Amino acid sequence: MLWTFLEFLTTGNRGVITEWYEEMAMEAQQDFDDLLRYLAVTPRHLWARPQFAPVGQGLGKLRWKANGIQYRPIGFFGPGSGQFTLLIGAEERNRKWVPKDAPEQAARRMATVQSDTTRVRVYEY
Secondary structure (H helix, E strand, O other), X not given: OOOEEEEEEOOOOOEHHHHHHHOOOHHHHHHHHHHHXXXXXXXXXXXXXXXXXXXXXXXXXXXXXXXXXXXXOEEEEOOOOOEEEEEEOOEEEOOEEEOOOHHHHHXXXXXXXXXXXXXXXXXXX
């Protein structure tokens, strides 16, 4: 594999993506797992639409649709080489983020991770 996926941990050591994933319908979970398996073996320069798109501020969103919902977890490449850290689970509805401050939360969490790598763990899928 080229990429290891990490997830942001709350101050209570809860994985934010694990919790988000558990709330998804089974079809969405399966599609997310498939997307991660695909991206794990895909060179970075091939991470592009429809599976991935930049958000700005060094962030990017994974992209898939299941059951009429546009899933858009946000993350960044890092903190280490060969790592992509998932920072927040999000959706896009009518071109608006849910939660509405998802990119801002992700940017704050990225800064946290860059200064404290104990705030992430490997995301198992």
